[in-house]
Amino acid sequence: MTPDVVVDIGNTRLKWGRCLGGAVTELASLAGDRPDEWDAQLAKWELGAPLNWAVASVQPEWQQQFTRWAESRGDRVAAIAHAHVPVPTDVTERERVGIDRLLNALAALVRVPAGWPLIVIGVGTAVTVDYVDPAGVFRGGAILPGPWMMAHALHEFTAKLPLVEPQPFDPDRPIGRNTREAIELGIQSAVFGAADTLVWNMSQLSDLKPVLFVTGGGADLLRGVGFTADLEGAIYDPLLTLDGVRLAAESVT
Ligand SMILES: Nc1ncnc2c1ncn2[C@@H]1O[C@H](COP(=O)(O)OP(=O)(O)O)[C@@H](O)[C@H]1O
Ligand SMILES: CC(C)(COP(=O)(O)O)[C@@H](O)C(=O)NCCC(=O)O
Structure with a gap:
């Protein structure tokens, strides 16, 4: 359709x-x-x-x-169901993979010539970092709390921490000088640090340099950061998941 x-x-x-x-x-x-x-x-x-x-x-x-x-x-x-997403997977429970993760992989695959490894970071309620191998197979990835979830958890599980709005990563601010700055820096470092480590580990899975995609409502929090891994390119695309829905809809009669 x-x-x-x-x-x-x-x-x-x-x-x-x-x-x-x-x-x-x-x-x-x-x-x-x-x-x-x-x-x-x-x-x-x-x-x-x-x-x-x-x-x-x-x-x-x-x-x-x-x-x-x-x-x-x-x-x-x-x-849109898993069966509508024409991305092969090598995971133990395909039907349980969040459909947004598979749709990101589908949309990323059509944006890059076949044969390149892909890594997709989704920054939303949760952060997801997923790997698509050079054969176009979704191999799974990692899930961690998203920046707003971290902000809410720090506020709700403590007596003294205010609710802080997550801020973009700033490599020039290595130390928080008050509570608010310390929380902002902690959240930025948790998200970027985890993403950077995962991207680096995934980049070791192939001799080819991966193309990185970053999407989700919080993609801007990672805009402009320098990843440690050697990447073929980094593409920030807030429409990635929605374009995956559009592509998967082609399989719906
Ligand atoms: N308390 C909150 N928790 C999470 N996200 C929030 C919150 N308040 C506002 N937002 C906004 O919601 C969006 C969440 O990103 P999005 O990719 O839409 O997440 P999801 O797909 O998990 O719904 C962000 O753009 C963020 O600015
Ligand atoms: C990991 C997610 C919570 C991310 O959702 P989001 O942050 O986009 O709301 C979602 O993809 C999900 O519910 N996944 C199911 C478990 C899995 O992907 O293995």
């Missing part, structure tokens, strides 16, 4: 991608459980009915609510 809008439902935000001319051209990041926001976004994009939606989700409750809302408008909603 050819969707009018693709949807990526994460654990914090519901993302819409407007599709025009075989590409995702615009992104909207919306609340996962706010039909009033969805109505407003439709009006903003001046979209009528009936629409074709392709939806991929790692949050089943929001997916149900979204599907009910769209179907009540008379729209068609295609749910």
Whole structure:
């Protein structure tokens, strides 16, 4: 099917991608459980009915609510399942891999000539770092708490730590001089340090230099950082998952 809008439902935000001319051209990041926001976004994009939606989700409750809302408008909603993602995997439980991780791999694979190893970092509620080998096989990766989850955990599990908004990594600030700066630096270092180590370890799996993709609502927190690994290139693409949904929708009849 050819969707009018693709949807990526994460654990914090519901993302819409407007599709025009075989590409995702615009992104909207919306609340996962706010039909009033969805109505407003439709009006903003001046979209009528009936629409074709392709939806991929790692949050089943929001997916149900979204599907009910769209179907009540008379729209068609295609749910993207693992079987729709034409990316071979070498993992022990393919069906349990977050579909967003597989969709990122699919979209990354079409952006790079065949034969290159790929690494995809997703910075959202969780951070994921995944490896696609030179044969195009998704080999799995790592999952760690995302920056906002870390900020919330530090605030909620302590008496004295304020809730801090994660900030972009700043290599010129190696020391936090007050509580807030110390938390910001701790979160930046946790995310970048983990990502950098994982990327380096994954880069050792092949003689070819990997191409790195960074996506997710928090991708900007890593923008401009220098990774230790020797990379063929680093591509920051906030539309990666949504483009994966669009590509997977081609497998839906
Ligand atoms: N408390 C929060 N926790 C997580 N993300 C938040 C929070 N508040 C705002 N955000 C925003 O939500 C987005 C989360 O990234 P996104 O990739 O959409 O995550 P997910 O796919 O897990 O829903 C970020 O753009 C961030 O700015
Ligand atoms: C790891 C994730 C929580 C990331 O989700 P997000 O941060 O995008 O909301 C999601 O991909 C997920 O629920 N995965 C299931 C387990 C797995 O991928 O193995």
